[in-house]
Amino acid sequence: MTDMTGRTIGTGRLRAAVERFWAAAEAREWDAFAATLADDVVYDLPQTRERIRGKERYLRFNQEYPGDWHVRVERIVADAEGRQAAARTGFTVTGEGPEETRERPQELDAIHFFTFDAQGLITGVTDFWPESYEPPAGREHLVERY
């Protein structure tokens, strides 16, 4: 795959774009964050069926996000052939959620899917926030807990 200048968009370039996206978000460096995004980026939250269209609104969503949060990247899967990536992150969130937890930081796992245009700009972000739950009975003979 090549961009408009004829350079190949490789796996490493997609991985670097996802790294810049998260480093800029963590640093609240919104110009650097915006520089990773296509103008017509679409943000999807399938769990709430919410969608945000366009770089300007998506930037505001992130800038206005309530509470304090910090993110660390745990894994990036970068697919140059499919012009897409996936990431796992861990968030530490303070000041959101039920009142009794507002002073105590919460640890949240998140999963993100990205799509890219031919220039390597992010055209789509899809977030998932899976929550902990109790395992169903009947498989204790196969599993260990950690």
Add this chain to the structure above:
Amino acid sequence: MTDMTGRTIGTGRLRAAVERFWAAAEAREWDAFAATLADDVVYDLPQTRERIRGKERYLRFNQEYPGDWHVRVERIVADAEGRQAAARTGFTVTGEGPEETRERPQELDAIHFFTFDAQGLITGVTDFWPESYEPPAGREHLVERY
């Protein structure tokens, strides 16, 4: 990256392995399913902190899984450089969950991360099952619902 025979393990080969994994699971073709797995495959469910070690136990976990389920693959992200992949799937599950829903199929989104050895066999599977929730107030000026 090359396997023991010197062939490159490309993105397409990882993608094909994930496709075979899901096609075999959907068809309950357990020999074909097992053929995608390394002997020491580790299965992780971070939401319940459950772990299953080894091909034999992981096969039994899938063979013994209660209820009826069908899976369709929605996206595969295959990273040959990182020898890993991610997938999004949709499950239709009947006969599990609360009694009042046992006759009515449930639609569930799932996300899966895979790691591979040098031969392209799956060494790790990590599953996430994110559930629907109501969006928090305060961002209606930016989002649409779908």
